[in-house]
Amino acid sequence: MPAWAAALVGLVAGAVALGVSWLVAGLVKASAFPVLVVGDSAVDLSPSWLKEWAIRTFGEADKIVLLSGVSVVLAALAAGIGILASRDLRYGHAGLAVLGAIGVAAALTRPGAGLADTLPVLAGVAAGMVALSRLTRRALASGSDSPRPPTGGAPERRPAAGAEEPDHVLRPSVMRAGEDLRSFDRRGLLTGLLGGVAVAGVAGAAGRLLSGGAEVDAARVGLALPTPAAPAGPVPAGSDLKIKGLSPFFTPNRDFYRVDTALIVPQVDPGDWTLRIHGMVDRPIELTFADLVKRPLVEADVTLCCVSNEVGGPYVGNARWLGARLSDVLREAGVRKDADMLLSVSADGWTCGTPLDVVMDGRDSLLAIAMNGEALPVDHGFPARQVVPGLYGYVSATKWVTEIKVTRFDRDQAYWTPRGWAAKGPIKTQSRIDLPKSGASLRPGRTVIAGVAWAQHKGVDAVEVRVDRGEWRQARLAEAPTADTWRQWVLDDWDAVPGTHTIQVRATDATGYTQTSEVTAVAPDGATGWHTVEVTVA
Structure with a gap:
């Protein structure tokens, strides 16, 4: 079997394994799906610096990136298992068993895990082995349709050393004792792959339905919210400055x-x-x-x-x-x-x-x-x-x-x-510049600088802005209904002149504390420093 065909066999067998494991996870527990338990274990075992790098680099897409990475690694391993199986089926089964052992170990390390959490992995490995065996056999036709070496007559003549071998000479396929002569069957491979993909797709779709997502969505949409015994008061006029590009008071x-x-x-x-x-x-x-x-x-x-x-x-x-x-x-x-x-x-x-x-x-x-x-x-x-x-x-x-x-x-x-994170994490007083964005190109003239500041359960009392390390200027604060929400702020009379400019902001909370200029990392208990943006006016 060609290497590309063997790799395809491994990929489809792996897809069948994952589809069946998803189906069983839907019956047992959705979080026991092998890709998820391995991914969760990878998250738990990763050092804090790596997690922070992932959040900083990929933002809220970090989980998609991790799951995509796990999927790519599994696909590569499945292709390799297919190539091993084309040489000896036992090698392919051994590769699947090793992956299964990793999946079982990961499943058992999850909080509150029991033996039932290993069932999706075990079912997936078993289905993968069956699929690998059948696909490999379908891709190799019976030897009766294969060219045979000449029998009887004059012995086969081999070309002299250095001479080219004639095209019509047939060499017998290598056979092991007790094996049938078999050759690559493209049609058998294609029908087998299509069948495997169908099984994987149906099993995966059924698993998704059984995981309960549709029922939970329906229950959420159908929930009638009770009338609050203590409703919040109306948001004070002026809490939202309604400046385009500024974070709204309520985040959708x-x-x-x-x-x-x-x-x-x-x-x-x-x-x-x-x-x-x-x-x-x-x-x-x-x-x-x-x-x-x-x-x-x-x-x-x-x-x-x-x-x-x-x-x-x-x-x-x-x-x-x-x-x-x-x-x-x-x-x-x-x-x-x-x-x-x-x-x-x-x-x-x-x-x-x-x-x-x-x-x-x-x-x-x-x-x-x-x-x-x-x-x-x-x-x-x-x-x-x-x-x-x-x-x-x-x-x-x-x-x-x-x-x-x-x-x-x-x-x-x-x-x-x-x-490595602090046991207690009170939020630090902070402020952010929403307008203009860092790296923005602005026109000369009066320019709006605006953003939000927060000091939950203390309240923001003042926000100051400075340009090019000049004097701090007091920004105008929007209203805030309580000390537990952020406050919008604006400085709307900056006269921007041509050149490159640095804008900084700092907030003072109701306790009298003003943000420090000292820059610290988010670990172990939150970042500090002044938000700084650089813009160009031309």
């Missing part, structure tokens, strides 16, 4: 940043969802989604920010949230006095450690079910997530939350803490 759901470790968004049916609150409490609680929506719900305008946000970065957004107060639920459970941490768990096993005193100090810490007037998007935690003003998301904003353990920082660690 479709534009709200997403940074998490979930390679596939958990599909959680609200009918099956429960939240378990346990640990250092007097009365453990388990809430269903029906229980949650019956509670007195609160609306709150809160800006969220990711600790991975570089100075001037995009991972910050403001929304109106609807949910139950987390502090009320915790009081019902009877939190013990020596507890100081909430260890929350996502549906995909990710963990988050939140300072208990922050949640209980009266701020609008919510178990949110809605965002900007609609049920939470699946990407942002449907059916329920945590929202805690003033803390970076890695210590507060658990999406798809299913469990909260009341505990202590000296007893438990969340996902990011052993990876």
Whole structure:
């Protein structure tokens, strides 16, 4: 069999393996799909600097890049397995077994994994072996249709050394003892490949349907939001300056940043969802989604920010949230006095450690079910997530939350803490220039400089702008309904003259703290420095 044909056999056998594994994962657990468990393990084993590089380089596409990379590696390995199988089928089966062992090991290391999580891998490997055997045999026709060496008559004459061999001379195929003579069959290969692709496609499509995504989407769309017991007040006039290119006061759901470790968004049916609150409490609680929506719900305008946000970065957004107060639920459970941490768990096993005193100090810490007037998007935690003003998301904003353990920082660690990040992550006062963009070419004359600033649960009191390291000038601030949201700001009378100019911004919060000029990285507890852009006026 030619190498290209053997590689195709390996690729299609690999596709069958993945299709069947997806089908079984749909029956068992969608997150047990082998590509995902291997990808998740790669994320967990990667050093923090590599994760930060991926977020910085690829942004919210980092998961697509990782899964694409895993898929490319698997495709290359499958092609190699096909080539090995063309030489000896046992070699191909051994290659699939090795990949299966890696997949089983990865599946068993996932949080809360059991033997059932290995079934998609095992079923996929078995299907891959069957497909590899059948495709290899179909590509090799029976020896009865193959040219035979001459029998009887004069012995075959070989050309003299250095002479060319005549085209009509047939050499017998190499045979091993006990084997039939077989030759490459293009038609058999083509029909076999088409059949394998069909099996892979049907199995994969069935797996996708069984994973429950369609049902969850339907449940989300059909959810009627309860009327809040404590609605948020109207947004004050002047909260949104409505300047083209400036971030709006409320970030549309479709534009709200997403940074998490979930390679596939958990599909959680609200009918099956429960939240378990346990640990250092007097009365453990388990809430269903029906229980949650019956509670007195609160609306709150809160800006969220990711600790991975570089100075001037995009991972910050403001929304109106609807949910139950987390502090009320915790009081019902009877939190013990020596507890100081909430260890929350996502549906995909990710963990988050939140300072208990922050949640209980009266701020609008919510178990949110809605965002900007609609049920939470699946990407942002449907059916329920945590929202805690003033803390970076890695210590507060658990999406798809299913469990909260009341505990202590000296007893438990969340996902990011052993990876070098601070256990507590209060958001640092920051500001960003939205207009003009860095690298922009401007016309001379009066030019608008505008952006947003945030200091959640403290509030922004002032924003200052300077050009070319000149004097700091006070920007005009938009209104803000609470200290938990960002504020727009604008300086609309800069007289831009021809040349290259550097613009910088800094904010001062309500405690009197002004942003430091010292530039630090996002790790271990958030970046610092002044956002700086360079523009050209001509």
